[in-house]
C-alpha cells in the first residue's frame with residue numbers, strides 16, 4: 001500500500017536530474033550533479049519507479065535490472081535485480097520502502113521473473129521482506145610476488161591496454177557471459193557495459209585510469225582482468241602502490257594463474273587488492289600462503305523467491321530428493337504452505353502442493369538463502385532457523401540443495 005499523501009509514478013529519462021538529486025540525498029556523494037549527468041547512466045527506465053506527493057518532488061525511488069537467463073544451479077532463469085533503492089531522509093521510516101518492495105514484487109511477478117536479487121546497502125534491511133543471504137564473497141590483499149602453486153601456462157600470451165568501450169566491450173561481454181556460476185549476473189544492456197567500462201575520473205577515487213590485462217591463446221581472448229593502480233610513497237621514500245582488481249574473468253584455471261601472476265608482478269606495487277571472489281575461487285587454492293593475503297568475507301547476493309514453484313523447479317539438485325517443505329511467507333502468501341519437491345541428481349525437478357506431512361519447516365527467507373547452493377540447510381537448522389520435523393530428511397535435503405560451484409556476482413549492481 002502506498003503511504004497516504006503519496007502516489008507511485010513511472011519515471012522516464014527526462015527525470016534523470018531529479019533521480020540523481022534524490023539519489024544523492026539517499027547516498028551522499030561529493031560529486032556535483034553536473035558531472036554525474038555526463039556519465040553513462042544505466043537506469044532501466046521502463047522499470048524505474050518513484051513515489052511523489054505531487055508528481056514533481058521525488059520522495060523515493062527504486063528500479064530493477066532485467067537479468068535475463070541468469071545462472072542458477074543447473075539452469076538459467078530470468079531474474080529481477082532490485083537496485084537504486086533510496087528514500088529522501090525527510091520521508092524515511094514512514095513505510096515507503098515497504099511499499100516499494102510490494103511494488104517491486106508485483107512488477108517482477110507480472111513480468112514472470114520468479115526471483116529477485118539485490119546487493120544490500122545495509123545487511124539488516126531486507127531479511128524482513130523474505131530475502132535470504134544466498135552468496136558470500138571473499139576479498140584478499142595479496143602481497144606483491146606472492147607464490148602461486150604451479151599450473152602450466154606455456155600456451156598463453158597476454159597484453160595490457162587502457163580500457164575503452166570500443167576496443168573491449170565485446171570481449172568483456174563474451175567472456176563475462178560465458179561464466180556458468182550461480183548468481184553470476186551479467187551487464188546485459190549497452191548502457192550498463194558503457195558505465196562499467198567508463199574511464200571518468202569520478203570513478204577513479206585516487207587511482208589511475210582503468211587498465212585491462214587480456215590473456216590470449218592463439219590470439220583468441222580467454223580471460224581478462226580490469227584493474228587500477230593507486231599511487232602511494234611511504235615515509236622512507238619507497239613506492240607502495242596498490243593494484244585494485246575490479247574483475248577477473250576466465251573459465252580456465254591456467255588463465256587465472258597467468259593473470260594473477262602478472263598482476264602480482266607490477267613495478268612500484270606492494271600488494272594486490274582482489275575484487276569480490278567466490279568462496280571457491282581458484283586464487284584461494286593457488287596461493288601457497290593464503291593466510292598472508294588476509295582473507296575477509298562479506299555478505300553479497302540477497303535472494304528472494306517470488307514464485308516458489310517456478311524457482312524450485314527451475315534449478316537442479318546435486319542428489320536425489322523427495323521432501324515436503326512447509327514454507328511461511330508473510331509478504332507473498334501464494335508461496336506459503338506445503339510443497340513436495342522431487343528430483344533425480346542433476347536432472348529436471350518437480351514441485352507441487354501436497355497434504356503430506358512436512359519434513360522440514362522454514363521461512364521463504366531461508367529457502368532464498370539456500371537456493372543458489374552457497375548456504376546449507378544444516379547450517380541454518382543448526383542456528384534454529386529450519387525445523388527438522390521428521391528427523392530423517394535434513395541431511396539428504398541439505399546435500400541436494402548444495403552445488404559444486406559456489407555462487408557469486410562479480411560486480412555490484
Ligand SMILES: CC(=O)SCCNC(=O)CCNC(=O)[C@H](O)C(C)(C)COP(=O)(O)OP(=O)(O)OC[C@H]1O[C@@H](n2cnc3c(N)ncnc32)[C@H](O)[C@@H]1OP(=O)(O)O
Pocket residue numbers: 026027082083084085086087088091092093094095096097098099118119120121122124125128
Ligand atoms: C537494493 C538497494 O538498492 S540497497 C540501497 C538501500 N538504500 C539506502 O540504504 C540509502 C539510504 N537509506 C534509505 O534510503 C532508506 O532509509 C531505506 C530505503 C533504507 C529505508 O526506507 P524507509 O522508507 O525508511 O523504510 P520503511 O519505513 O519502509 O521501513 C520498513 C522496515 O524496514 C526497517 N528499516 C528501514 N531501514 C532500515 C535500516 N537501514 N536498517 C534496518 N532496518 C531498516 C524499518 O525499521 C521498518 O521495519 P518494520 O517493518 O519492523 O517496521
